Amino acid sequence: MYRLQAKKILSQNYIMDMNVNRKIVRHAGVKPGDWVVEIGPGPGGITRGILEAGAGRLDVVEIDSRFIPPLTHLAEAAENRMYINHNDALKCEIGDLWKDSPDRPSSENWLSEPPNMHVIGNLPFNIASPLIIKYLRDMSYRRGIWAFGRVPLTLTFQLEVARRICSPIACDSRSRISIMAQYISMPKIAFEISGSCFVPRPDVDVGVVRFEPRKSPLIDVPFEVIEKVCRQVFHYRQKHMIKGLKTLYPEEIADDLAHEVLRECRIDPTTTSIRLGVEQFGDIARIYYRQCLNMPGLFPYDYTKKRLTVAELAKKSDSLPPPMQNFPKAELPREGCKLRDFAIS
Numbered sequence: 292m293y294r295l296q297a298k299k300i301l302s303q304n305y306i307m308d309m310n311v312n313r314k315i316v317r318h319a320g321v322k323p324g325d326w327v328v329e330i331g332p333g334p335g336g337i338t339r340g341i342l343e344a345g346a347g348r349l350d351v352v353e354i355d356s357r358f359i360p361p362l363t364h365l366a367e368a369a370e371n372r373m374y375i376n377h378n379d380a381l382k383c384e385i386g387d388l389w390k391d392s393p394d395r396p397s398s399e400n401w402l403s404e405p406p407n408m409h410v411i412g413n414l415p416f417n418i419a420s421p422l423i424i425k426y427l428r429d430m431s432y433r434r435g436i437w438a439f440g441r442v443p444l445t446l447t448f449q450l451e452v453a454r455r456i457c458s459p460i461a462c463d464s465r466s467r468i469s470i471m472a473q474y475i476s477m478p479k480i481a482f483e484i485s486g487s488c489f490v491p492r493p494d495v496d497v498g499v500v501r502f503e504p505r506k507s508p509l510i511d512v513p514f515e516v517i518e519k520v521c522r523q524v525f526h527y528r529q530k531h532m533i534k535g536l537k538t539l540y541p542e543e544i545a546d547d548l549a550h551e552v553l554r555e556c557r558i559d560p561t562t563t564s565i566r567l568g569v570e571q572f573g574d575i576a577r578i579y580y581r582q583c584l585n586m587p588g589l590f591p592y593d594y595t596k597k598r599l600t601v602a603e604l605a606k607k608s609d610s611l612p613p614p615m616q617n618f619p620k621a622e623l624p625r626e627g628c629k630l631r632d633f634a635i636s
């Protein structure tokens with residue numbers, strides 16, 4: 292009706308098959324009366340599925356102005372249940388959409404049942420990775436939409452990325468995002484969608500991943516510290532893990548501090564990063580965090596930008612990692628940690 296052509300720059304691949312759209316909504320678990328945020332509704336296929344499922348309120352975030360007229364059309368038919376936000380999802384704080392709505396279905400607290408809320412999106416491939424990191428960070432601080440409880444996320448990714456997110460230990464797909472996603476949530480590939488279901492057809496198949504936030508994260512160190520440890524330790528995937536770990540430090544102290552970490556964690560320096568469990572990344576992050584608190588300037592140190600020394604970085608305002616006070620404490624024994632998640636060395 293609106294003669295809209297997909298824009299490659301916005302990674303637009305639409306799902307025109309309503310059965311697939313409904314399947315995404317079903318796996319997300321939307322029930323009548325639930326509140327939903329949809330990222331990148333485009334022409335509105337999943338949007339229709341969410342409204343059909345009886346969502347009590349639906350807020351969509353779409354960057355492309357060409358979709359605003361068809362979405363407005365849908366909103367008019369949805370009888371005050373649907374709200375359109377013409378915005379960039381990377382800049383939009385989705386928790387703000389509902390913060391002034393006292394009737395929102397929030398949980399009593401983080402440990403109670405998840406609230407009747409969902410975040411759903413057939414994401415553009417080009418923003419999927421930065422967006423999931425932003426959402427995992429907010430989830431770890433229980434801020435934004437996660438201030439309302441353990442809101443589940445149901446998002447699409449290139450199948451290869453979906454497999455990395457959910458990868459078990461010792462698999463080739465194990466990477467930084469596996470640890471980041473699994474320590475704070477329980478990601479699962481709900482189902483796969485063949486590239487042929489999309490218009491235009493992408494070169495890859497797609498995985499629909501559902502992330503359920505954990506009651507208690509497997510690592511109790513600020514997100515930014517875990518992120519940095521994972522990034523550096525996975526830096527040399529095929530080599531001994533100590534090689535990546537050492538890149539956290541300036542050369543002259545790298546050997547001593549990296550060995551201090553591994554001695555305390557009882558990790559074999561010759562193992563590879565894919566063979567480390569989430570809990571072992573937690574042990575490494577905890578000791579690295581302590582080292583950073585003892586040595587201002589170490590946390591912002593970046594081995595690719597050696598111009599600034601730790602001593603120089605220590606004089607800056609961001610010389611220390613984020614404080615633990617901002618970070619919610621683990622309230623319960625760690626859940627969902629399986630034996631296979633421990634290192635094979």
Ligand SMILES: C[S@@+](CC[C@H](N)C(=O)[O-])C[C@H]1O[C@@H](n2cnc3c(N)ncnc32)[C@H](O)[C@@H]1O
Nearest residue numbers: 304305306331332333353354355379380413415
């Ligand atoms: C892969 S298409 C999916 C469209 C629709 N949900 C579907 O499944 O058919 C991705 C959608 O996200 C939108 N988009 C791209 N970048 C965005 C951003 N930064 N913020 C919000 N929407 C974005 C695109 O315009 C497009 O509508």
